[in-house]
Amino acid sequence: MSxxxxxxxxxxxxxxxxxxFLQGAGHRAESIKGGKAAVAxxxxxxxxxVVTDLRMxxxxxxxxxxxxxxxxxxxxxxxxxxxxxxDGALEAVxxxxxxxxxxxxxxxxxVVWVERALADRGLRRENEKLRKLVDExxxxxxLVGKSPVMVLLxxxxxxxSHTASPVLxxxxxxxxxxxxxxxxxxxxxxxxxxxxxxxxxxxxESLLESELFGHTRGxxxxxxxxxxxxxxxxEGGTLxxxxxxxxxxxxxxxxxxxxxxxxxxxxxxGAERKVDARIVAATNRDLARAVRERSFREDLYYRLxxxxxxxxxxxxxxxxxxxxxxxxxxxxxxxxxxxxxxxFSAEAVRRLIELPWPGNVRELKNTIERLLLLGRGKRxxxxxxxxxxxxxxxxxxxxxxxxxxxxxxxxxxxxEWVLAQTGGNKVRTAQLLGIDASTIYRMLSREEE
Ligand SMILES: Nc1ncnc2c1ncn2[C@@H]1O[C@H](COP(=O)(O)OP(=O)(O)OP(=O)(O)O)[C@@H](O)[C@H]1O
Ligand SMILES: [Mg+2]
Numbered sequence: 001m002s003x004x005x006x007x008x009x010x011x012x013x014x015x016x017x018x019x020x021f022l023q024g025a026g027h028r029a030e031s032i033k034g035g036k037a038a039v040a041x042x043x044x045x046x047x048x049x050v051v052t053d054l055r056m057x058x059x060x061x062x063x064x065x066x067x068x069x070x071x072x073x074x075x076x077x078x079x080x081x082x083x084x085x086x087d088g089a090l091e092a093v094x095x096x097x098x099x100x101x102x103x104x105x106x107x108x109x110x111v112v113w114v115e116r117a118l119a120d121r122g123l124r125r126e127n128e129k130l131r132k133l134v135d136e137x138x139x140x141x142x143l144v145g146k147s148p149v150m151v152l153l154x155x156x157x158x159x160x161s162h163t164a165s166p167v168l169x170x171x172x173x174x175x176x177x178x179x180x181x182x183x184x185x186x187x188x189x190x191x192x193x194x195x196x197x198x199x200x201x202x203x204x205e206s207l208l209e210s211e212l213f214g215h216t217r218g219x220x221x222x223x224x225x226x227x228x229x230x231x232x233x234x235e236g237g238t239l240x241x242x243x244x245x246x247x248x249x250x251x252x253x254x255x256x257x258x259x260x261x262x263x264x265x266x267x268x269x270g271a272e273r274k275v276d277a278r279i280v281a282a283t284n285r286d287l288a289r290a291v292r293e294r295s296f297r298e299d300l301y302y303r304l305x306x307x308x309x310x311x312x313x314x315x316x317x318x319x320x321x322x323x324x325x326x327x328x329x330x331x332x333x334x335x336x337x338x339x340x341x342x343x344f345s346a347e348a349v350r351r352l353i354e355l356p357w358p359g360n361v362r363e364l365k366n367t368i369e370r371l372l373l374l375g376r377g378k379r380x381x382x383x384x385x386x387x388x389x390x391x392x393x394x395x396x397x398x399x400x401x402x403x404x405x406x407x408x409x410x411x412x413x414x415x416e417w418v419l420a421q422t423g424g425n426k427v428r429t430a431q432l433l434g435i436d437a438s439t440i441y442r443m444l445s446r447e448e449e
Pocket of ligand 2: 177178242
């Protein structure tokens with residue numbers, strides 16, 4: 001392996017000699033005289049490793065070390081130090097230098113240590129990649145649920161993950177669309193390839209196009225470098241197009257073309273380039289309706305709709321709620337091992353099963369975490385729940401527009417609802433409603449007819 005090595009010394013000849021030797025050993029070494037020029041070079045160019053003298057005027061080896069680690073904290077730095085400043089060299093190692101050599105040293109030693117440092121870094125990167133892979137696999141196991149709809153879903157995912165066609169995941173917000181997209185990726189033959197996610201709603205149209213397809217250098221103002229684009233980055237893996245329903249009309253045609261030809265063309269021109277990326281799209285919009293309303297292209301819809309996966313809302317699989325509560329509780333304590341231990345009382349679980357959960361699993365997860373953080377005792381009970389979860393609007397208040405009741409009755413019902421929100425706290429309720437607490441007492445003492 002040929003590495004790009006920067007060699008720095010106050011003594012230009014020394015730097016050159018070391019660099020020449022590294023060249024001889026097959027590396028691309030560059031010598032620089034003095035720390036200042038070295039720091040500037042590190043800002044501008046890529047190096048795999050740095051060999052630097054420690055004591056230099058103005059900008060010394062510590063500064064070079066810091067600069068080398070600013071761009072990439074794993075970049076190996078090897079210190080060359082004069083006999084007599086070993087203390088400084090040790091300090092440099094303490095600050096993250098890989099090794100130090102005391103002058104005079106054999107030039108072979110530099111080569112040995114540079115190569116050893118790079119091999120070491122390679123191993124660490126490999127490890128990190130493996131760890132990421134394991135995490136993602138855990139992500140797959142993190143799909144919790146044993147209800148019939150989920151069992152059917154697992155079966156479908158298993159089959160779909162082994163195909164190459166586009167997938168369209170639909171479902172309300174928080175039902176686990178992204179989780180399922182990742183599960184498809186790690187469950188299939190592309191697991192070792194990249195998983196690239198892009199949120200189509202978060203980026204402006206012009207930017208989204210160059211994000212997806214890349215751009216040539218100078219394609220537009222500010223395009224100082226050519227960019228590959230996410231399709232190309234997802235080569236051999238999965239491209240996750242989140243919130244596909246928000247993709248602007250102009251781009252829908254270009255996306256369709258990419259899906260049909262399996263090739264992309266960068267903004268600014270150039271040849272089409274074949275890409276092999278599996279497309280998984282997700283949306284919480286009703287795309288069929290968007291097609292009817294002409295805000296989503298029909299042809300693109302059918303192209304994506306080859307393998308549709310619909311995720312049920314949480315209220316359609318309430319049986320899974322106890323499992324999810326356990327799951328999120330365990331996860332919470334894994335992440336916050338010092339948080340006070342609490343568990344959910346049976347009534348609390350029963351109540352959590354009944355709630356409507358418009359925000360689905362995400363809302364449940366957030367609620368569990370809030371309860372574990374803010375609960376007062378070892379057992380989370382209904383009182384804790386009422387502090388954290390707003391009671392749903394009573395039908396009578398929610399149906400303001402459809403049911404006509406005397407204002408007095410409505411006021412009374414609304415008051416009761418706000419009281420429930422505050423856990424029966426009349427003073428707080430009065431503050432929220434902008435009335436005196438005495439008014440509340442008076443209203444409550446009056447019988448509702
Ligand atoms: N079946 C499930 N088992 C365990 N956790 C889940 C499940 N479904 C969703 N979650 C968790 O709920 C949260 C929301 O899921 P995710 O981000 O995948 O939802 P989404 O459908 O993409 O939502 P949105 O439409 O708002 O982007 C995440 O923390 C996810 O890990
Ligand atoms: Mg999402």
